[in-house]
Amino acid sequence: MIIILTEGTNLGTKSRDDGRAFDELRPLTIEAGVLERADGSAYLEFGGNKVLVAVYGPKESFIRRFQRPDRAYIRCRYNMAPFSVDDRKRPGPDRRSVEISKITAEALQPAILLEKYPRSVIEIFIEVLEAEGGTRCAGITAASVALADAGIPMRDMVVACASGKVNDEVVLDLSEVEDKDGQADVPVAIMPRSGKITLLQSDGSLTPEEFEKAVDLAVEGCQSISKVQKEALKNRYGE
């Protein structure tokens, strides 16, 4: 048996502060159908993140400007609990949560067969109970499970995962410290079966090669998370 030792690359090395390899995800658990009164719900723990998602609808939109004559409208609310971070967060929507609500709705939109429910609204509530970096990706992943739990027709599930650059190295799934001290952050959401990207953001500086590597790494991470999503729905509804 020949073993090739590679030096200079970060393959399999434990180079990160929390001891993870460059392509290693934090521990992930998802549970579907946790809220009795919601049409669909999911609870997700991803490293130190704890996210609860509730989905209601499709139902009649009482806000008439949200009604679309040919399709349903997705109304998404991402909210961080005041106790979810070390320093108390001022409750209510802020610039960041309004942006994340918008991009979450846009990341989920291509997967949902909205044209089946004209004039209605699908409401998604994402509550971050504990935050430790990567909450937008955790929110999208959990929201997708909650939508499936609500029985809403979808083209595919949506999975999200971030990659980034820390200490001049492209790594998968940034923690809070890596997110703050790192050089770049690339959250990616995909539809895992078709491989289509539904969300791609990039914050920080990356070379074109590094960016490509970061996207590839994030897509790989998404594929692993997709298996946990499937397992969560299997556990809920059984085989």
Next chain:
Amino acid sequence: MKAKSGDFVLPGDFLGVSEEFVPAEGAYDDDGDIKAMVVGMVSRDDKNKRIFVVPEAGSPPILKKNTTILGQIMEVRGQRALVKIHAIKDNPRKLVVSFVGGIHVSQAQKGYLAKLTDAFHIGDIIEARITKVVGLDNIDLKTSQKDLGVVKAMCTRCRHFMDQTDKNEVTCPNCDQKEKRKISMNYQV
């Protein structure tokens, strides 16, 4: 890999190709590939070449023939009473959009009914069964069964809810007004 009957699938899972199956409920055609669109179990109808997914998770309520609904009388015209459909009976999930259905005078009760106002008045809460759905907004209803009809009547004079005093009669406890209705056996006192 082709899906077999009884397989557990998620949205987006491949079921087959359009040359072998027609996608039925819970499945869709994605450029020639038949895929699942809900969480559930695959069911193949090899005789009719149809493949569908039986949803395991609850699905948004759909109005179809023989569904019992709860609604409120909006208007009583000469031959037709208009009903705002609020919910499907025994289904806690909200309707996707509010629908308006109609009850023709011949479908209100068994036997001859001279005027539709002898069966319904504006504001009555009724249980009715769907007889026909055409398009999104054209729903025909009937109440010509014992378990169908008015479950809560409103007094036309003072708008109080009324008590049942006879088979086809209700009385207002507030103003003693007596009115006729097609009353369901499930009338709420």
